[in-house]
Amino acid sequence: MNRFLLPLSIFVVVVGFLGIGLTLNPREIPSPLVGKAVPDFSQPQLYDREKVLSPADLKGKVWLLNFWASWCNGCKTEHPVLMELAKSGEVPIYGMDYKDQQDEAMAWLRRWGNPYPIVGVDEAGRVGINFGVYGVPETYVIDKQGVIRYKQIGPLDPDTVAKKIIPLVKQLESQ
Amino acid sequence: MIPEIGHFALILALCVALVQGSLPIYGAAVGNSALMSVAKPAARTQFLLVLTAFGCLAYAFADKDFSVLYVAATSNSQLPLHYRLAAIWGAHEGSLLLWTFILTIWMFAVTLFSAHLPEATRSRILGVMGLVSVGFLLFMLSVSNPFERLIPAAPDGRDLNPLLQDPGMVIHPPMLYMGYVGFSVAFAFAIAALLGGNLDAAWARWSRPWTTVAWCFLTIGIAMGSGWAYYELGWGGWWFWDPVENASFMPWLAGTALVHSLAVTDKRGGFKVWTVLLAIMAFSLSLLGTFLVRSGVLTSVHAFATDPKRGLFILVFLAIVIGGSLALYAWRAPKVGLGGSFAMLSREGMLLANNVLLVAAMGSVLLGTLYPLFLDALDLGKISVGPPYFDSVFVPLMVPAIFLMGIGPLAQWKKASVPDLAKRLKWAFGVSLVSALTLPIVLGSWTPLLSLGLLLAIWIVTTSAVGLRERLAHVNGNSLVERLASVPRSYWGMLVAHCGIAVFIVGVTMVKGFESEKDVRMNVGETASIGDYTFRFDGAQDVVGPNYTAARGAFHVSRDGRETTVLYPEKRRYPVQNQVMTEAAIDPGLLRDLYVSLGEPLDDGAWSVRLYHKPFIDWIWGGCFIMALGGALAISDRRYRLAWRKQEPAVPVPTRAARRKVA
Amino acid sequence: MKWVMLIILCVSGPAWAGEARPLADDPVAEARLKHLAVELRCLVCQNQTLADSNAPLAEDLRREVREMIAKNMSDQEIIEFLVSRYGDFVLYRPPLKATTTLLWVGPFVLLTIGATALVITLRRRAHTVVDVVVTDEEHRKVEQLLAEGGKRS
Incomplete structure (x- = not known):
């Protein structure tokens, strides 16, 4: 090959990568926890501080864990989608109220509706750190054995729910 | 309307x-x-x-x-x-x-x-x-x-x-763009020469001043950006290896290589093909920087609001301009002649070795900047490439480059001899080595990096001194002043620019080696000491600016009981965007900066405060300005001034020599 | 004399003005935190280290790291803790792995290729250029060089 073509070939490769780069989101960080056991926690429940929410109690079923907060804008965008999904009864969504005030969180759920059978409280953000949460909302799909199967970063939208979450849940249910 | x-x-x-x-x-x-x-x-x-x-x-x-x-x-x-x-x-x-x-x-x-x-x-x-x-x-x-x-x-x-509401904003972007866009002239010269097939020494001579001017602007632009980040971001750093900083640094490295390579092409007619490629590269990297800043493919502190449509436009534009130029290059370059001969060990050879190092450094910055994108595009995971990476690959590449910088200007064109160079440089080397080993001990702390940094800086200065002394022995003139005046400006330019690098290295080395910082909780009247200086907090007051409100702290700084200065750092709130800004207060000095930034208000009038003592930090930017000054001196050289006035590209030799004698 | 003054000042200092307390309870642990945090990336920020960022998550992570330091965990363990949750993305110094080999050796490969290319080209040139007759252009150059004040150096 002509050595004078070398710069051009390198450039073509770089442009190819830059082109692919345009379709990617550099802020979305894949979780190393997918495929691993769900980190254990035992957090007080929002509506009953005496009781706890813990993955151990949810073994044997497929469930979603949704990190949210009343101060988070993306959560409001996502909320109708969660309400819809909860209504469909496809899969239970457990909530984790992340770094929030109890009264504000309750007021928020009163106002926009409550899709969660149980909401845990993570006041200090520790559970969030164990889940590798770096921005709310984030949603995890957890299978019957307590293994994380999928992580949604940012708000769920109807399309993702229909094309990713529901088929995945169905498949995990049948296992 | x-x-x-x-x-x-x-x-x-x-x-x-x-x-x-x-x-x-x-x-x-x-x-x-x-x-x-x-x-x-x-x-x-x-x-x-x-x-x-x-x-x-x-x-x-x-x-x-x-x-x-x-x-x-x-x-x-x-x-x-x-x-x-x-x-x-x-x-x-x-x-x-x-x-x-x-x-x-x-x-x-x-x-x-x-x-x-x-x-x-x-x-x-x-x-x-x-x-x-x-x-x-x-x-x-x-x-x-x-x-x-x-x-x-x-x-x-x-x-x-x-x-962005800062004096830096008024001047830094225009300077930087003058540099980026200035490389378009060298680029256009190169493409014109490739199109016309007349890639000769005259081409290099014409391109040289334009490239140098652009390089000066870029040097100043980058330095100002760095200085701005230092005082505005409020955590005392001056270079973060952020993708956008890298985007400005890559054209600078390519441009620096180009300035040197043009010297070889101009003087010896050699390596035209390489010089043309560098000219294309310098401008291409400027365009690439534009793409990186505006397309959102990389996460950066400085990125513009992004939009994929714009990203696509620039990418297509980039592909056409750079792809087209490189295709033209691949087509035309093989027909270009070789130029004059020279040995591996010669001024030309060393300039080119320096080119290899600069381009390898540029390639490393490019690799580090784009690598996360490569991995992500291939779905191999997300990684971050940050300062620890760049520091560890950049330093080993720059050390030999700076070592060569000392020798190159002393080597003869065409063919140099090792024993001769060794003889001429032995005292420079001795002085550098001894002072680099002992200075840190005198200053109170010895680390290998400190010694290395000082060694390089002193090496540049001493070799420059040797070069100047030899040069003075060969020019006409009776008094020293006369002789100094008859050394060509281009030579002064080179010396000054190289010494600028030395000043820069001293700054970096001393800051890394001796800076100290303290995070303290200060109540009114309390004091904190850092690097011989005592800071007394005299409380914070509310002040109102044109478009912000601020809490302004007052710090009395004293040394050995004598007051040095009073510093007023601010914590500003800009209501329109509801943003809080930390406005650090700095007392700059030739040998040290004192830097105070206000953290958060604590209970009963106390504040969390961060204090820095940064020895020699202003040398970092001072060095850059000296480099740019060197560039300015080089283009004020007589032969360019003559060239502007002449219709003919090259001045006939006899007249030129005669004029020189008259002058 | 100066010495005496200094000592008096130092001794009497706290009497007339309190020496400010460090913000951290344990400055040694804080120094270790800083040392670790400058090589860690704040996940929510644009591109900032954990040490520089004021984002709430960065504060939480610093708290977490402080606790681990208090528990006497090694740097390695602390980094593993973070990587197992956030992946290699948190590390500003990418670990050497199959996927990052090119990143770490690339610069030196580039240098080697460049240096080899330079040596080969110069050798080849030395062969091809040797017997060229001195052209007018070159002749003129030599003269010019001579004219420019005996540029020996």
């Missing part, structure tokens, strides 16, 4: 640019003088049109015309006038207009200083610059129009990002 005039001027400028980018190049190809003569007036008209557009946007800002979307998005009625004007380049659209405006300034400069160029060459150069301009004008007019109207008009603007 005014914004429409600006918009219309841009459309006209695009038409002119299309003419400028086609007719003269075609004319040069077929030897049609009439077509070629279009280039000069077209370039000047384009300059005036873009100037008009720029003026219109400036007017819209000055006039607080919030019916212009861009004005409403980046300024506010409370914003002081100078920041409203700086807001012209405060975001994507306006900064593109600045880019284009500066491109036309350079074009205009080429029309002024190209009387000595053959007509075909000049036409091609202006044609190529016109084509680059077409791309930017199209970009603005299609997806980034700064004159887009907002109807109905906004009652007030959303304000300029408070981070």
